[in-house]
Amino acid sequence: MPQISRRTAELGTENAFVVLAEVNELVRRGKDVISFCIGQPDFATPVNVQDAAVKAIRAGRHGYTPSAGIDELRAAAARYMGTMRGLDIRPEHVVVGAGAKPFIGYAILATTDYGAGDEVIYPNPGFPIYESQIRACGAMPVPLHLREARDFAFDPAELEARLSPRTKLLILNSPHNPTGGMLSRRDLEDIVAILRRHPDVWVYADEIYSRLCYAGEFASIASAPGMYERTIVSDGTSKTWAMTGWRIGFTANAALAPIFTRWITNTESCASQISQWAAVAAIEGPQADAEAMRASFLERRDLIVRLLNEVPGVSCRTPGGAFYAWPNVTEACRMIGAADSEEFRKRLLAEAGVAVLADIHFGARVPDEGQHIRFSYAASKQAIEAGVARIADFVRRNTRAAA
Numbered sequence: 001m002p003q004i005s006r007r008t009a010e011l012g013t014e015n016a017f018v019v020l021a022e023v024n025e026l027v028r029r030g031k032d033v034i035s036f037c038i039g040q041p042d043f044a045t046p047v048n049v050q051d052a053a054v055k056a057i058r059a060g061r062h063g064y065t066p067s068a069g070i071d072e073l074r075a076a077a078a079r080y081m082g083t084m085r086g087l088d089i090r091p092e093h094v095v096v097g098a099g100a101k102p103f104i105g106y107a108i109l110a111t112t113d114y115g116a117g118d119e120v121i122y123p124n125p126g127f128p129i130y131e132s133q134i135r136a137c138g139a140m141p142v143p144l145h146l147r148e149a150r151d152f153a154f155d156p157a158e159l160e161a162r163l164s165p166r167t168k169l170l171i172l173n174s175p176h177n178p179t180g181g182m183l184s185r186r187d188l189e190d191i192v193a194i195l196r197r198h199p200d201v202w203v204y205a206d207e208i209y210s211r212l213c214y215a216g217e218f219a220s221i222a223s224a225p226g227m228y229e230r231t232i233v234s235d236g237t238s239k240t241w242a243m244t245g246w247r248i249g250f251t252a253n254a255a256l257a258p259i260f261t262r263w264i265t266n267t268e269s270c271a272s273q274i275s276q277w278a279a280v281a282a283i284e285g286p287q288a289d290a291e292a293m294r295a296s297f298l299e300r301r302d303l304i305v306r307l308l309n310e311v312p313g314v315s316c317r318t319p320g321g322a323f324y325a326w327p328n329v330t331e332a333c334r335m336i337g338a339a340d341s342e343e344f345r346k347r348l349l350a351e352a353g354v355a356v357l358a359d360i361h362f363g364a365r366v367p368d369e370g371q372h373i374r375f376s377y378a379a380s381k382q383a384i385e386a387g388v389a390r391i392a393d394f395v396r397r398n399t400r401a402a403a
């Protein structure tokens, strides 16, 4: 039997998809499950965006586009990202891809060499694709721990301690998946001061949740003087306009734009032309739907945080952005006799019919930070109320049983 490569053996995954398959199987067998697993808006894409896609189809816009994207979308994305960050982003420095996700791999490929000991610092817990791609690209993953006491930002001193002559890339993600944490302007100033002492380190600013900020204004590291040149700004349409399945993301960086373009030529050729025209409409059209979705997420955030804090043994910080809650369930695990958050998650699914993800799905558990689970609260208010009521009931029932 021919062998499968070591690189492939190292490739990780996004466990949300694995748990989702588990949930779907249970549902197929007739179990009633309330799911908080999947990180995508539960709204339809705005109608003006749908109309733009239909128009593109009817106008015969069916072919390949340049690998970097159609001029109209590069210009719209440049204006959009530039305005939000106070930057003059040129359209030729923007590259459009099939979602923001592929750029994570392209950025690592463009800044590190395979097997050379090049290091990439990334947030832990964090979007699992960071670590997976760092390993698959043959670089060394260096996790940077997020701290509950800092509302899930990291301590800049810990960043400083992890930077070395081998560091090639720092990945930042704000607002953050899975904690909902945000880097404040003060945090960013501290990070910039440290990075000025390390001029050879690139920054990947994963800002896919840039429009879903509740605890203050969105702030990007790229806005600080001298930082845009070394920062890959990454944003997209998935979360802001409920377009996860349309697959449109974009990055901005002058030096790396031609390199990302070449990677795209080597892989998907270009993002779907139809989706690109839809994305132009999303960015340039009325923003009422995007604003209404954000307002709805904010209401649901307040609801789920309040309800989770009423569950015995659970404490939940108020997340600053995105649509995730990351409650601490250390005490609840102890109360019901679960060894850890993963056992808690599995029992919650099997015994209470509530699907969540566990902290270990987002990297190795941070020492001394306890046990956490992740909720995507892009779910209806009824689902949030019923789901958290099931969890409270589950903890109470099992506490009595454990006692």
Ligand SMILES: Cc1ncc(COP(=O)(O)O)c(C=O)c1O
Residues within 6 Å of the ligand: 039, 098, 099, 100, 101, 102, 127, 173, 176, 177, 206, 208, 236, 237, 238, 244, 248, 249
């Ligand atoms: C932090 C983070 N970055 C990137 C992505 C990928 O987004 P896209 O749908 O644009 O590929 C996600 C999606 O869940 C995410 O949570």
